[in-house]
Amino acid sequence: MSPTSIFAPLSTPAQSIFELSILVLAIAAAIFVVVTALLVYSVVRYRRRCDDDDGREPAQVYGSLEIGLAWTIPPVIIVLVLFLASARVVFAVQDARPTKDSLELTVVGHQFWWEYRYPGLKIVTANELHVPVGTRTFLNLLSADTDHSFWVPRLAGKTDLIPNHPNRMWIEPQQTGLYLGQCAQYCGTQHAKMLLRVYVDSREDFDRWARQQAAAARDDGRVTEGRRVFERTACINCHTVSGTPANGRFGPDLTHLMSRETLGAGVASNTPENLRAWIRSPGDFKPGSLMPPMGLSESQLDDVTAYLSSLQ
Amino acid sequence: MATTDVGWIDAEAKPRPLVDRLHAWVTTVDHKRLGILYVGYGLLFLVIGGIEATVMRLQLVRPHNGFVSPQVFNQMFTMHGTTMIFFVAMPIVFGFANYLVPLMIGARDMAFPRLNAFSFWLTAFSGLFLYFSFVGGYGLYGAGTAPDVGWFAYAPLTAKTFSPGHSTDYWTIALLVSGFGSIGTAINIIATIVSMRCPGMTLGKMPLLVWLNLVMAGLVILAVSPLTAAQIMLLVDRYLGGHFFDTQAGGSAVLWMHFFWVFGHPEVYVLVIPAFAFASEIIPVFSRKPLFGYPVMVAATVGIGFISMSVWAHHMFTIGMTSAGNTFFVLTTMLIAVPTGIKIFNWLATMWGGKIYFKAPMLFCIAFLFQFLIAGLTGVMQASAPFDWQLGNSYFVVAHFHYVIVGGILFCIFAAFYYWYPKVTGRMYSEALAKLHFWLFVIGFHLTFDSMHVPGLLGMPRRIYTYEPGRGWDTWNFLTTVGVVFQAAGVLAFAFNLVRSYFRGRPAGTDPWDAWTLEWSTTSPPPEYNYASVPVVKSRRPLWDLKHPEDPDWKYE
Numbered sequence: 018m019s020p021t022s023i024f025a026p027l028s029t030p031a032q033s034i035f036e037l038s039i040l041v042l043a044i045a046a047a048i049f050v051v052v053t054a055l056l057v058y059s060v061v062r063y064r065r066r067c068d069d070d071d072g073r074e075p076a077q078v079y080g081s082l083e084i085g086l087a088w089t090i091p092p093v094i095i096v097l098v099l100f101l102a103s104a105r106v107v108f109a110v111q112d113a114r115p116t117k118d119s120l121e122l123t124v125v126g127h128q129f130w131w132e133y134r135y136p137g138l139k140i141v142t143a144n145e146l147h148v149p150v151g152t153r154t155f156l157n158l159l160s161a162d163t164d165h166s167f168w169v170p171r172l173a174g175k176t177d178l179i180p181n182h183p184n185r186m187w188i189e190p191q192q193t194g195l196y197l198g199q200c201a202q203y204c205g206t207q208h209a210k211m212l213l214r215v216y217v218d219s220r221e222d223f224d225r226w227a228r229q230q231a232a233a234a235r236d237d238g239r240v241t242e243g244r245r246v247f248e249r250t251a252c253i254n255c256h257t258v259s260g261t262p263a264n265g266r267f268g269p270d271l272t273h274l275m276s277r278e279t280l281g282a283g284v285a286s287n288t289p290e291n292l293r294a295w296i297r298s299p300g301d302f303k304p305g306s307l308m309p310p311m312g313l314s315e316s317q318l319d320d321v322t323a324y325l326s327s328l329q
Numbered sequence: 330m331a332t333t334d335v336g337w338i339d340a341e342a343k344p345r346p347l348v349d350r351l352h353a354w355v356t357t358v359d360h361k362r363l364g365i366l367y368v369g370y371g372l373l374f375l376v377i378g379g380i381e382a383t384v385m386r387l388q389l390v391r392p393h394n395g396f397v398s399p400q401v402f403n404q405m406f407t408m409h410g411t412t413m414i415f416f417v418a419m420p421i422v423f424g425f426a427n428y429l430v431p432l433m434i435g436a437r438d439m440a441f442p443r444l445n446a447f448s449f450w451l452t453a454f455s456g457l458f459l460y461f462s463f464v465g466g467y468g469l470y471g472a473g474t475a476p477d478v479g480w481f482a483y484a485p486l487t488a489k490t491f492s493p494g495h496s497t498d499y500w501t502i503a504l505l506v507s508g509f510g511s512i513g514t515a516i517n518i519i520a521t522i523v524s525m526r527c528p529g530m531t532l533g534k535m536p537l538l539v540w541l542n543l544v545m546a547g548l549v550i551l552a553v554s555p556l557t558a559a560q561i562m563l564l565v566d567r568y569l570g571g572h573f574f575d576t577q578a579g580g581s582a583v584l585w586m587h588f589f590w591v592f593g594h595p596e597v598y599v600l601v602i603p604a605f606a607f608a609s610e611i612i613p614v615f616s617r618k619p620l621f622g623y624p625v626m627v628a629a630t631v632g633i634g635f636i637s638m639s640v641w642a643h644h645m646f647t648i649g650m651t652s653a654g655n656t657f658f659v660l661t662t663m664l665i666a667v668p669t670g671i672k673i674f675n676w677l678a679t680m681w682g683g684k685i686y687f688k689a690p691m692l693f694c695i696a697f698l699f700q701f702l703i704a705g706l707t708g709v710m711q712a713s714a715p716f717d718w719q720l721g722n723s724y725f726v727v728a729h730f731h732y733v734i735v736g737g738i739l740f741c742i743f744a745a746f747y748y749w750y751p752k753v754t755g756r757m758y759s760e761a762l763a764k765l766h767f768w769l770f771v772i773g774f775h776l777t778f779d780s781m782h783v784p785g786l787l788g789m790p791r792r793i794y795t796y797e798p799g800r801g802w803d804t805w806n807f808l809t810t811v812g813v814v815f816q817a818a819g820v821l822a823f824a825f826n827l828v829r830s831y832f833r834g835r836p837a838g839t840d841p842w843d844a845w846t847l848e849w850s851t852t853s854p855p856p857e858y859n860y861a862s863v864p865v866v867k868s869r870r871p872l873w874d875l876k877h878p879e880d881p882d883w884k885y886e
Contacts, residue, residue, distance in 0.1 A: 019801030021788025023719040034715045041713050045706040052673065052702050059680040060695060063616070064687065074877075075684045079885055080622030084678070085671065092670040096663045103663075103713040104656045110715060111652040158649075163486045164582060166647060166722060170788040174718020177648045180485060180576035182583055184649035197800070201647075201722045201790040203479045205486060206399050209793035304399055 020197050021170045027196075028172040029153075029189035030110045037106045044095060110174075113187060119153040122146075126158070126165030126178035126200070128307055129207035130269055130282040140230040141257070143269030144282045146215045149223040150193045158184040163205055169198030169215050177202050190217040199283075206305030212283030226276075233260035234272045234328055243324025246317045255308070258328065268308060274328045281306065293322040358442035359857055360427050363449050365753065367424025370453055372824075374416040377460075379820065381409040386777075386810040392798040402794035403477040408459075410480025411500065414596065415507050416456040418734065421742055422603040423452075423514050426542045428753065430518060432848035432855060433536045435527025435864040440520035444513050451510030455503045462499035476500035479792060481593065482563075484574035484585035489567055498567065501560045508557035515549035518542055527847075529866040534886070536846045536869065537620055540627050541606035544634045548595045548602070551638060556592035559585065583648060590641035598637040601733065602630060604741035605672060608694045611748050612676050614844045615691035616683030619870060619882070622675045629668035629675075636665045646717045655714045662712035669705055673698065688842075689763035693744035696771055700736030704729060707782070725785025731778050743770070743823065750827070751841045755853040756834030762826040766819045773815025780808035845870035 018025070026035040063075075115121070124146075125132040133142050148154045158167060160178040167186065168175035176186040190196070200211035218226060244261070247253065253263035259272040277287055284302045285291040294301065297318055299308040313321065344350075354362060384405050388396040397405070427445065431438055439445045462475045476496045478486045487497045522543045526535065563585075565571035572578040574585045613620045620626065643662040646655055676698060685691065707729040711717045720726060743766070750758045784802040796802055840849040849872055851860055868874055868882035 019787040021800050023786055023788065031719075034719055037713060038710070038716045038719070041710050041716055045710060049702065049706055052677075053699065055677050056695070056698055056702075059677055060685060063680055063683050063685050065684045070684075074617050075682055077619055077880075077882075077885075078621065078678075078682060079619050079882075080625065080675070080678070082622075082625070085622045085625040085675075088674050089667065089671055092667045096666060099709065099713060100660050100663050103659045103715060106715040107655050107659065108652050110718075111655070163491055164483050166790075168722075168788070168790065170719060174715060175647050175721060176718070179582050179648060181579065181581060182649065198788065199790060199793070203403075203483070203486070203792040205491065206403060206477075208403075209399065209795050212797070 023170045025171055027190055027192050027194075029191075030113075030173040030187065031171055033106050033110055034174055037102055040102055041099060044099065048095070113153070115155060116153050119155060119187075120148065121155050121157065122148075123157045123159060124167060124178065126160040126162075126167075126204070127267075128162050128205050129200075129211040129303065129305075131167075131211070131213065132161075132269065135227070138227050138231060140227060141259075141270045142230060142273065143277075144212075144214065144279065145277045146213070147218055147223060147226050148188065148190065148215065149220050150190055150217050151220075153187055153189045155185060155187045158186065164202045165200050165204045165211070166202035167198075167213065168201035169196050169213050171196050172198075172215060175201045188215075190215075193217050193219055193222075207303050210282060210284050210303050212279075214279065214283055229276065230273055234258045236260070237327040240320070240324040240327045243320035243322070243327075246313070246321050247324055250311055250313070252311070252321075271325060271328055274325055276329065289322055289326050292325060293318055296321055296325075356446075358438075358446045360431050360439045360442065360445060361753075361855065361857070361859075363445050364424045364426075364428030366449055367420045367427060367452075369424075370449075370456070371417045371419075371421035371424060374412050374420070374456060376820075378409050378412040378417055379817065381405045381412065383813055383817070385409065386813045388794060389796070389806050390810040391807065392796050392803055394795060397794075399794040400477065403479075403792070404475040406792055407476045407479055407482075407500070411459065411476070411504070412456075413734070414480065414600075415504060416452070416459070418600045418738060419507075419511060420452055422545070422600060423449075423511070425603065425607070425742075425745055425749075426518055426545070427514070429749070429848060430521055430539055430542055431525065432851070432859055433539050433846050434522065434525060434530055435847050435860060435866065436521065436525035437859050437863075439517050440525055441517050444517050448510040448513035448517065451513070452507045455506035455510065458506065459499055459503035462496055481589050482585075483589075484563075484580070484582040485576040487563060487567075487585075488575045488577065488580075490575075490577055498564075501563050501567075505557055505560040505564075508553045508560065511549050511553045512557070515546040515553070518546035519550075522546075527864050527866060533624070534866060534869050537609040537623060537626055538606040538846075541602045541609065541630055544630050545599050545602045545606075548599050548634055548637065552592045552595035552599060555588055559588035559592075562588075583645075586645050586648060587641070590644040591638075593644060594641040595637045597730075597733065598633060600738050602633070604697070604738040605630070607741040607745040607748070608676060608697060610846065611690045611694050611744050612679050614748075614842050615686045615688060615694075616680045617686075618679055618683040619845075619873075620675070621678035621681075623869065625671060626675055629671045632668040633665060636661060636668070640665060643712060643714075643717070646714045647721045659712060659714050663709060666705060666709050666712075673702060673705075688747070689758070689760060689767060690744040690748035692764070692767045693740045693747070696767070697737055697740040697744065700732060700740065700774070704732035704737055707732065720785060722790055723785035724789045724791055725782050727791050728778050728781035728785060731781070736774060736778065740770075743767075746823075746827070748842070749848075750830070751837030752848055752853045752855070754831050754834070755837055756830050757837045757841060758826050758830040758834060762822050762829075766822040766826065768819075769815050769822060770819035773812045773817075773819055776812030776815060777809050778812070780805045780812065840872070843876075845873040847871055850875075 026032045123134040131144050133146050158176055158178040160180040165178040166175045172188040172190055173186055176184050194217055196215040198213035200208055248262055253265055255265040255268035257264050257270045280287050280291055280295050281302050298310045299306040384397060388394055388402055476499055478492060478497055485491060522539055562573040566573050566575050572580040574580045576582050609620055640662045642658045711720050747758055747763055783805040787801045789796060789802050837853050839852055847864055868886050870882045874881040
C-alpha cells in the first residue's frame, strides 16, 4: 500500500477529487471498452482472407453526413457531463472559506527545503509540518527563489509556490498520522530531495507541540563551546536559533531542531551521527545543496553537533 | 530550374565524385532532397534523444540509484525533451510535408525553394548549436555544461541568479533560431498549398494529408511566434537588464508559463495533425476503401486547430488560477475531445466493410488507433482540473504525453516511413524486418509507458533524479526501464531495414500499394521535376479514376 496514493484520500479536498476521479475513470473505461471492441471487431471481421479473396475491391463508401453528425452527439453529452462534474469540484475546493477554528499558516518554498510559519502561534519551523486533525488548515504558499509545488497526495491536490504570485490551498485531515509527499515542480538540482512530511496530530498533541515550538531555545550550559563555534562561524548568517544572535533566514530555523525526525528536507533521519556528517559535508547527502561545507575541525564538528543536539 | 534539371540528369548518368555529390546535397533547393535531409536529421537526433532517455531510465531503475549525478540527470531530461520536440518530431514532420505536399498536389517544387533550404539549415545549425553546449558553457551552480532547466524552462530558474553561465543561453538561442526555421517552412507550406495545386485540384479535392498539413502550418505560425518572442524577452532579461520573467526584480514567472504553453499546447497538434494525416492516407489504402467522411475530417481538423489555440492553460491548473479561469480551460480542453473522437470514428468506419491488408504501415496505424484512444482518454482525465491537481507534473502526465507522442505520433511516423519508403528510394523494404520492428516496438512501448502511469497515481512527481523506496514505485519503474530494451531493439531493426533495403530491396515500381494519390503516378524515386507533364485531377483519388474508368470517384463527389 503506497503512502502517497491519490486513491487513498484522508482529507476533504483529496476526498472530493477522489470521488470525481472515480466518475471520470468509469466514463473513460466505458469509452475504452466500446471503441476497442469496435476496433477489434473491424480488424478481425474485415481482414483480407487469402482463401476467400475474389480480387475485387470492397464497396466504396464515401461517408455520410448523417452518420457523422449522429456520432458527434454522444461525445458532446459526455463532455458536458464531465465538465459540469469537474466545475462543481473546482468551485467546491477552490472557493472553500475558513471556518471559525481554521488554522492559517504560511509555507515558503526554498531551494531545497520547506519553511513553515504559523503567524497566530508565533512558530517558525522547517520541513516537518504539524497540523491538528479535523481542522481546516489553510496554507498560504510563497516562494523565496524558484517555483515549487506542495503535493501530499492523500491530503490534497498540488498547488505551486511561485515567486511574486502568492497562492493558497487547504487541507482538512480526518485521521492522525504521518503523510508523505514531495515537491512537484522542478526547482533545481535537488528537486528530488525536497520531501514533504505532514504530521497530523490530535488536538492535544498539536497544542503540546505548538507550546513547545513557541518557546525560546533551551540554554544548556554543557554545550557552550559548540554554541560559541556556531555563533562565530557563518552558521548564523543563514540559520535562526531564537533567543540567540543567530537570526539568519536563508536556511531552516534550528531553534527546536531535535523535535524533528529528519534532516535536510527528509534525506536522512535526525541522529547525532547523521547530523555531524551533514554539517561536515551537506553535499554528501544532497549534491547541490546550498549549504556549504564549513570546513570545521573534528573537535569543532563534535562541539557544534553537541550544541545542535541540545536544541530540543 | 531548367539548368539544374539537366545537371541532375547528368549526375544520374555517370557517378560524380563524392565531394560533388555531397555538395549537391548541401546546396540543394529540391523539396524532395530537403525533405530527406529533414527526415535524416530527425532520425539522427532520435537516436541521441533515445540515448538520453536510456540514461534516465537506467538511473531510475531502482530507488536511490547512483548511475548519474543529479546534475547530469537534470541535463538529460532537459536535452531529451528539447531534442525530441524541436529536433526530432518537428524536422520529421516538416520533412514529410516537404517531400509529399508538392507531389500530392501535382506541383514541381515548394513555392519558395530557397526559403525552404534556408529554413532547413537554420533548424540544422540550431540543433548542432544546442549540442555544442555539452562542450561549452556551464550550468546551475557551475555544475554542468548542457542546459538543465527543463524543456519548458520555467522562470525564474532561467534567470541569471539561478542559471549563471551560458547553459540556458544555448537552449534559448537554439530555440530562437529553430523557431525562425519552423516559421519559414510553415509559410512555405501554406504558400505551396494555396498557390501551386495542379489543374482540377480544388480545396475540396486535395488529399487529406495536404489539408492537414495546411492546418499544421497555420498552427506553427500561431504557436511558434510567441515562443520565439519569449526567447527574445528571456535574452533581454539575461543580458539587457529586462524584468519580464526575473522575479527577483519584480518580473512574472506566470507570464513565462503563459508564453510557453500558448506555444506548447498547439505544438502538440502541430505534431499530431501530420500523424493523423499519415493515418488518413494509409488506412484507406490498406482497407481498400476511400476515407470515410472526408468533409467531416477536414472540418474536425480545422476545429481542432482553432480549439487548440484556447486550451493552453490546462498545463497550469496547479498555478493558482481563479476558479472561473480553471473552469474555462476545463471546458475548452474537453471540447477538443469531440473532433478528435469524430476522427477516430471516421478511421474505424473506413476500415469497416473494407478488406484490410496487414502490411507494416497498416499495423502501425492500427496500433496508433488503439494507443491514441488511450492517450485521449488519459488526456480527458487531466482536463478535469481537480483530477489534474493530483495528476499534474506526476509520472502520469509523463506517461500520457509519451502515449501521445510515441504511441500516437511516432507510430504514425513509422507507418509513413514504411508506406513511402518505396516511393522515396525506389526499393521495397523487408516486410519481415518491419514486422519484427513492429512487435518489438509494441512490446517495448507498452512495457515502458503502460507501467509509467502507475507511479504517477501513487504520487511520484516527474523530473526527480532518484526516489524513495517504500512508496510502491519500484516495480513499475523497473518495468519501465525494461521496456527500453525492446524499443531500442525495435529501432535497431528499423534502421537496419532502411539501410539494407536501400541496397538490397527489390525494385518497388511506381505504385506498389495500388494507391490512389498523385505521388504514386510518377516514378520511384520521382525525377527532380516530379511530373513530366502537369497532372489534371477530377477527384480526391485521381489514380482510382485512372484504374477504374467504369466507376470513377468524380461521379460521386
